[in-house]
Amino acid sequence: MQAPAALELNGITVTFRAREGGGRYTAVADTTLRIAPGEFVSVVGPTGCGKSTLLNIGAGLLAPSAGEVRVFGEPLAGINARAGYMFQAEALMPWRSALDNVMVGLQYRGVPQAQAREQAQAWLARVGLADFGDRYPHQMSGGMRKRAALAQVLALDPDIILMDEPFSALDIQTRQLMENEVLDLWAAKRKAVLFITHDLDEAIAMSDRVVVLSAGPATHPIGEFSIDLPRPRDVAEVRGQPRFVELHSQIWGVLREEVLKGYAQQLKKAA
């Protein structure tokens, strides 16, 4: 028998009550997505198509209107306890130091104080913040805060990591450093990753597989591409490889039309 997927979204449909008027809005329609243990999958799609909605479904933060989620073969009910999340927004508590921020999740899990401190310190060191444990979020740069947030997620050793545009607020150099760092950490531990981005270059550089979503409403996968670039990868260097350029052009061929549709919808909404 085939090993169960780490995360499996089966025939997911998500319908919201529309924000205006009394109607319903189907954000996601009949979407199936499977992520194998240790696989790095990116989902790309135009703005507002439903990427975050899918991630929230995988996290168990939102229940689908139809379809089911399975985690290592088991139906998911409530929050996905085997997943760690990293969102675009800052996740650090401003009143806690970096070390305390990383420790808090461990303590919540019942790890004794001294051990939690030791593990948190080791994770801060792994993300390059060994000497910054006593800094508060406002005393750190955006990149450092992201590192601390990454340590916070990884310290809990989740089997699945859900990332929603985690580096989009960073400048390009810091972003590439962080992307490489994530790839190194991932290579060492091989967790299943669901990575949401609207940046196709980032998706290709990082992933084993890229899934393209259609423009909304009723978004669904319209293309799936296996990224056969060798690893380890340097996200800046890999962009110059002929195979990268080829994959980019193939995927962009599918995504372009959807981005234009998504953009037209945004303009209509704004009018």
Ligand SMILES: Nc1ncnc2c1ncn2[C@@H]1O[C@H](COP(=O)(O)OP(=O)(O)OP(=O)(O)O)[C@@H](O)[C@H]1O
């Ligand atoms: N709670 C909600 N109630 C009503 N509509 C919602 C709700 N959450 C999301 N939507 C709508 O569902 C659609 C998909 O939203 P979602 O945030 O998943 O898109 P996205 O692809 O992640 O967007 P972006 O690229 O801007 O991050 C949007 O049209 C959004 O307005």
